Amino acid sequence: MRVAAFASRPPITAEADISIREAARIMAERRIGLLVLTKGGELYGVVSERDIVRAVAEGVDVEKPASSIATTRIVTVDADADISEAAELFRRHGIRHLVVTKGGELYGVLSIRDLVREREVLRHVADTFAPAFDYVLPSGD
Template identity: 40%
Template structure:
């Protein structure tokens, strides 16, 4: 089992202290390529070391649907600015509830004002699911 602590696990343990980052002037094509290469659905957008947004696969789909030229359109034009974040010491069960209620697939994880990772609904739910399997065994 990957997440032995399950629902009682803190979100900081799940994200492992890393997030995939990009700058706001990256093109949408470059962002899509990075997401594809890393097999992720979102990038944290940073500028001067600060989190300023999140760009997701949904944002790229919206840009395509609106006929944006992805090779020249920048992440800054389509990212979610001033994104909601979650604290590093929130347990994964709470994080799952928040992600589902808010309709988010990805949420930046912050610790004392610093980005330490990106929580995905998939990873959070698998963690909770694995914990419930152990409880039922």
């Protein structure tokens, strides 16, 4: 099962210099949890729901640019990667969204919610990781 089959396309993007307020409005209007920011047509960073909530809780001026709260060290996964690779990236980085690329270009966004909704994906990921658990967990003998 490939990531491309589950990625939301096209990704919702905005220029990095839009305000935090505008980023939140776009996310609410489009019902997305991650907004991809671009600068001069190039991938710049991402703003998540968590970033918005944290900024508001800390009293950050919501008229500041979204780039001021963006994550610029973006975790990506290739569209042709197996879905178990995406699951491992979610787990390892403790994140809910991955930017999906294809041929080095922005392709889409994958959320952990996209995977959890699909029973077949859960089964595939469980089957992929089961041998690792057998190795790590004691047998109880």
